[in-house]
Amino acid sequence: MEPTDQCATTPTTVSHLLDFLRRYARERIDSRRMDERRAFPVSFIPDLAAEGLFGLQIPTSHSGLGLSHTDALRVMTQLGAIDANLLILTAVHNTLGVPPIEGFAQPAVRDAVLPEVARGRRLVTSAISEPGMGSHVRAISTRAVKQADGSYLVNGGKQWISLGADAAYVNVFARLVDEHGQDAGITGFMVDTTTPGFLGGPEVLTLGLKVVPQNSLTFEDLRVPAESLLGEEGQGLVAAKTAFTKGRVTLAAGALGAMMRSLELALRFTQRREVATGNLAENGRIHQLLADSVAATQAVEALVRHIAARLDSGEEVAEPLFFVAKILGCELAFDVVDRCVQLLGARGYVDTNVVAQHFRDYRLFRIFEGSTEAITVYLGTTLLSAPGRFTALMDQFDAATQVHDLADRVGKLATVAPTSAQQQHVLANVVGELACWSVLAALTSEAAGRSTVHPHTAAWCERQLRERLRSAEDGVPFVDLPTVDEVADHITGYQELIGDIDQRRPGEQNEMDALLRC
Template sequence: MTDAKAMNQDAALSAATKDRPKSSSTADMLLFLRTYAQNFLNSRLMDERRSLPPAMISEFAEAGLLGLQVPRELGGQDLSHSDLNRLFTQLGAIDANLAVFCAVHNTLGIAPILLSATDEVKGRVLPRLAAGQALTTSAISEPGIGSHVRGMTTTATRHPDGSYTIKGAKKWISLGGDARYVNIFAGLRDERGRPLGITGFLVDSRTPGFAIGPEMLTLGLRAVPQYDLTFNNLRVPPSALLGAEGNGLATAKAAFMGGRAVLAAMAMGAAMRSLELAQRFTQGREVATGSLAENGRIREVLAETAATIQAVETLISRIATWRDAGQDVPDAWYFCAKILGCELGWKAIDTSLQVLGARGFLDTNTVGQHFRDYRLFRIFEGSTEAITVYLGTTLVRHPDRFTKLVRQTRPTAPVLKLIDQVAEIGADRPDDVAAQHIHAAVVGELVCWTLLTMVTSEAATRSAMDGYTAAWAENQLQRRLRNAQPGSRGSLPTKAEFDQHVAGYAQVIGDVDQRRWPAEEWRSDPLLR
């Protein structure tokens, strides 16, 4: 980039400070969201059109929703983590598209800039982002890697003048085709080709060499498209660097850990809304045994669903309280929030849909769209299976970390006995590699339920529902401990045996690949090109 271009860009960016959104209280933003949902939002049309309402970005920016934790002097709201939870729970209850849009911009986009950009870059860029004059996101996932960040193939090369050239491709990038600023993470090499570690760069998407690929046609979350991005000799100045060279993983990790807690808050909002609708339905629905609301089995199903919601609420509230107090929060708590928040949140939606019966299966009803949209949360920012195995493997290798997690709360005596059982199972690591993967998954799940049981047991005396939730969580941990005992699982078929079994399906279902839609039909007419 030439000096003249850089000066012009700096002038344009600094002008954004003159148009900052006014500070809003959390209560103001919650009221805005509820009013917006009631009077201006049509989720069905947004889903069908695969796009956000044109006026939404400016309205959300004016309400303060695009700079939630940006400092006030830079036009943001400087929210606490507890208030951030409240807002994303509200957004999650309204529409997953709005929630993910705000989450990507605020947690994956802005957070790395806040953490690692220079003060000069923050002063130029953050006011624009908070004012809704530009959007931002992060680009980490690639066609060949998802959670395995160290397998990244996108590269950056440092030049003698301090600039960098980025080459490679990213996949599944939320807002990737809409963001003006993208945090790109790449494997850095110096002028001689020596590796310097994964490094982050804040890149203006208008830079030559930045190319936007096709939009993915997803099952849900259709209004927040996922894009492919490619970087062809993308040249960026030294000021693009996010933090120190080789420190990109730390920057990305910090943003993603916070984002995982936000995902749980969003899922809880959707679960609350879904359960609310299911409970309303039971009040007016008569069945052969009388009122559905008085049916013992339905009451049990709804109560257990409410317990899942309250348990995760307690968990993410504890994490936010620790963060607001400046306390270090070990990664395991964020993984637990992501795993159980998203798994239990989607299960609550599924249960609510089941209670609604045929009405739940209608795609025009809120719960049906939640069912499609929030299914992605079990995959988003690390699939449940991948991060459960990672968490279990980490704590099996470092059992002292599990001990430290336990000491962060004051579990009851019965819960302490269950914790001892979890530690014993973790220490009993098998020799077979495949069995080690299964063991790690079991340990990771047990650790998650242990943390959930600990925080709910501490809150058991707050109310009757808290007491029920604590007992429910403890029962869930006990059940999983029984299933984790030796001999509770059968022997796996070998890979060859399983491959042969699935290959046999061809004899039953034949070849049913659809070939009716050749690629040419998706292209423009040759005479119009």
């Protein structure tokens, strides 16, 4: 694998940050203890803030570090290798919270808020997801009603908001109703969380990522001043998309760190472990698993670097590339982590051995910023509706002829005629997934001569594309299924076998007694 410590535009700043994070990880971080306590140490945020980690790409004129995309994503990879909670804390603030303010807040608001969040004195996040919708932003039901004095009255609720109850500012996206009662579109507001009517809900007890709170939020006649608008009325989707887009490649960059760390630990174990066949690392099957995991890791690294380099050069990055980063970056990361759990044997199932916690923490990445299934279907649907987009995307790469030939075959799947809405979804998923693998195969093909490992990575990606394409062309994904009702009836019938086992034992009382409240 080629060196991963090469820094783009600010080597001194980034080298300092990486050195700090590695030293801090060794001397100050106890991931196991944080996980058990569901909390960061008291000194954690001030320590990170002192190094500028809450203002990675905020301009120096607003007290940030002003890092390039390449450098910022390199930092995210380092954070991901250390602890997923550390990664998500900084990623949510820097990529979901800051960009809507930096790009869409009014100048006076931006100038006042950015220095505060860059120094880590205030945390910021975005609130998009709701109980009735996840990544389907257009289904937002939270309402903002414009008042005669130009302010807005917000009512509704959000769910699964990282840092939602701890942030000083939350970018809230709501459906605006104008003074005439007409729907004026999704609109964004930067909300000060001390405003009356902003209610932080309880923390969700998640399987992993236990340290970063995921809260529900409620807005009860929350009055927001006109100067808190993010962009124009009805243009909130633009600001929301900015946050989502940046978040997707950031997740891939952080997941890349987990892949590298997990493989590092798996290699140590297999090289030191003797089994019946001899040294475990020399076992042919184990060697194959490690080599293929390295290929997956190098492919994700190539994709993250490609996107970062294009952003830094000022080139437009095609939207599908961000979806590819989210889909395959997070899926392959979990595959590699899961494989490393297996390679470590019983030790992989021991929580104190790092990889097990990676397994719990990084599982959520397949859901964050839109679940894999949802956004793969969305990506495939957009490509099916405009096949030329896929052709234009692949034309950007100087890949081997056979890779472009495979991509041409992917494009021909758009001619398949689904027989039902369900089959349309299946086709969109197939095309979306194949588009992702086409991009990885093309990228790694371009780099096949860069090191002794790169040819294997290129061949591995091409093989993944070829095998999935062959399956799709053979019609395997389009087999006849039982109807939706038949599946539901069958599952409902399980109750006859396992009975009613909903647990109803009273839990802990966490609220103040009603007779003692104000």
